[in-house]
Amino acid sequence: MMKPAQVVKALAALAQPTRLAIYRLLVARGPEGMAAGQVAEKLKVSPATLSFHFKTLSHAGLLDSRQDGRFVYYAANFTVMNGMVGYLTENCCGGNPAACKPGK
Amino acid sequence: MMKPAQVVKALAALAQPTRLAIYRLLVARGPEGMAAGQVAEKLKVSPATLSFHFKTLSHAGLLDSRQDGRFVYYAANFTVMNGMVGYLTENCCGGNPAACKPGK
DNA sequence: CTGACATTTTAATAATTGTTTAACAATGGA
DNA sequence: TCCATTGTTAAACAATTATTAAAATGTCAG
DSSP states (O other), rough: OOHHHHHHHHHHHSSSSSHHHHHHHHHOTTTTTEHHHHHHHHHHHHHHHHHHHHHHHHTTTOEEEEETTTTEEEEOOOOHHHHHHHHHHHSTTTGGGGGGOOOO | OOHHHHHHHHHHHHHHHHHHHHHHHHHHTTOOEEHHHHHHHHHHHHHHHHHHHHHHHHHHEEEEEEETTEEEEEEEOOHHOOOOOOOOHHSSSSSOEEEESSSO
16 A cells, blocks of 8 residues: 555646656657657647646656657656655545446 | 646645644545534644634635534535545556556 | 767756744633 | 624735746757
């Protein structure tokens, strides 16, 4: 079970429109991820601002990054998202996890 | 499907240790809810601070409240939580909702 | 090596957030 | 009514956050 402090950190990381959009975009992109510049162009965010948000998401454990030449590729890491959804489902769904289960 | 703006609002509401604790406590308490003062005592939060957090959670649609005599009872409302978990599961789990499904 | 490109960092700033204290309703019992 | 109780609101403040512009870092092509 994830610790509340880590859950709070992950929630805070996603609780911002640009960062939620970044995460969604990278999830859709898959494991290969996407270069920072492409994300910036797609979401129309300045490089500096984007870098700031990447840092927040990465620090929360929601993103992985790898350098490829001059590019830095970011990709969604599902581990924390998984833990977060699990935490919410177990602790925040009235002792009845089914109430918040997807695909009902 | 919940709108991203509402998801962000709900995430932000829960992205704070005291508020996450409040929500968990009220979820555990069930539909009857709990008087503000009891929550304050249980979580050792000052009434004014608690009222501030109640407002944030209520405004995000995560809590309901009813007045009973001098007391105000707050209770978890699962609708938004449900929508939020659904949104995350559908949009943030790699097109593979099962990856974030609870009870794996 | 030099220059252009991709990204991060720093510094400055405005806006938002969380807490405290004190004052303000509202309710119900004596 | 008077008063104690319950909870909210208002004002002030420190701390955090998001954005911008500028400088710095790192990488490769020529």
